[in-house]
Amino acid sequence: MSDVSIRRATEDDLDFVVGLLNDGDVEPFLAASRPRDADSVRAEIRASREAPDEGGIFVIETPEGRAGMMEFSLSNRRSRIAHLGGLAVHPDFRGRRIADEAARQFQRHLIFELGFHRLQLECYGFNERAIRHAERVGFVREGVRRKAYDRHGEWVDGVMFGLVREDLVERP
Numbered sequence: 001m002s003d004v005s006i007r008r009a010t011e012d013d014l015d016f017v018v019g020l021l022n023d024g025d026v027e028p029f030l031a032a033s034r035p036r037d038a039d040s041v042r043a044e045i046r047a048s049r050e051a052p053d054e055g056g057i058f059v060i061e062t063p064e065g066r067a068g069m070m071e072f073s074l075s076n077r078r079s080r081i082a083h084l085g086g087l088a089v090h091p092d093f094r095g096r097r098i099a100d101e102a103a104r105q106f107q108r109h110l111i112f113e114l115g116f117h118r119l120q121l122e123c124y125g126f127n128e129r130a131i132r133h134a135e136r137v138g139f140v141r142e143g144v145r146r147k148a149y150d151r152h153g154e155w156v157d158g159v160m161f162g163l164v165r166e167d168l169v170e171r172p
Contacts, residue, residue, distance in 0.1 A: 004101040006109070009045050009057040009069070016066050017041050017057060025091045029127050032151055034086065044071075053114055060089070060102040067093040070106055072119075080117040082110050087130070103137040111165050118164050124149065125157030134161045138168070 009017060020026055021036040035041065041057070048056030055073035059066055068089035075083040084106070089099050110116045123130040125144065135141065139161035147155035 003063050004067075004098050004105070005061050006058045006070075006102050006105050007061065008048055008052065009059050010049075011042060011045055013057075013059050013066065014038060014042055014045065016059070017045075017069055020069055020088050020090055021086075023088075023091070026088045028152065029124065029130065030088065031085060032149070057086070058106060060098060062093065062098060064093075066090070067098050068102065070102065072106075072110060075120065080115060082114075082116045082119050084110075084119055084121040087133070099133055100137055103133070107137070107163060107168060111168055116165075118162060120160065120162045122158045122160045124151060125159050131159055139163045140167070 015038075018036065018038050018041050021030065021034070021041070027036070035044075044055075044057055047054075053074065055071065057069055057071045060068040060070065069086060070084065070088070071086035072082045072084050075081040087099060087103065107119060110119055119139075120142075121134065121139065122145070123134065125131075131141075140163065141159065142162045143160045145158040145160065148158045149156050
């Protein structure tokens, strides 16, 4: 699906990102600790532009407009590890594998352009859609943190995934 692209968020994307983070169909699946207010998101967008190797919010676009977002943060500089998170697709764009194409572009950008060796992510165990997505785009399930997170009054598992540079080099 070549009509999907990703780009680093700008302040022009602030309302879209904040709206997506607070959407009732999106919020339950994002990290509970993730800031969702405009001031915090604005600060993240600015930090992303000032230190692009340390993290950032990216916007997923299609010819129809902004479809979603994803983000990364530096987890370990010496071992070149990035932690991925915040993948959210607006409900109007779901079911079209837009997130799959965007995630593959994101992986290649982080590994081949920014020089990371390992990408890792964690999603809630109840988020079956996110688990299937991670596996579809090449992440390897590495473990489960049992009942690790208090989410909406229940203890839920965290499912951990990893992808290393060699995984991308070996793909056709």
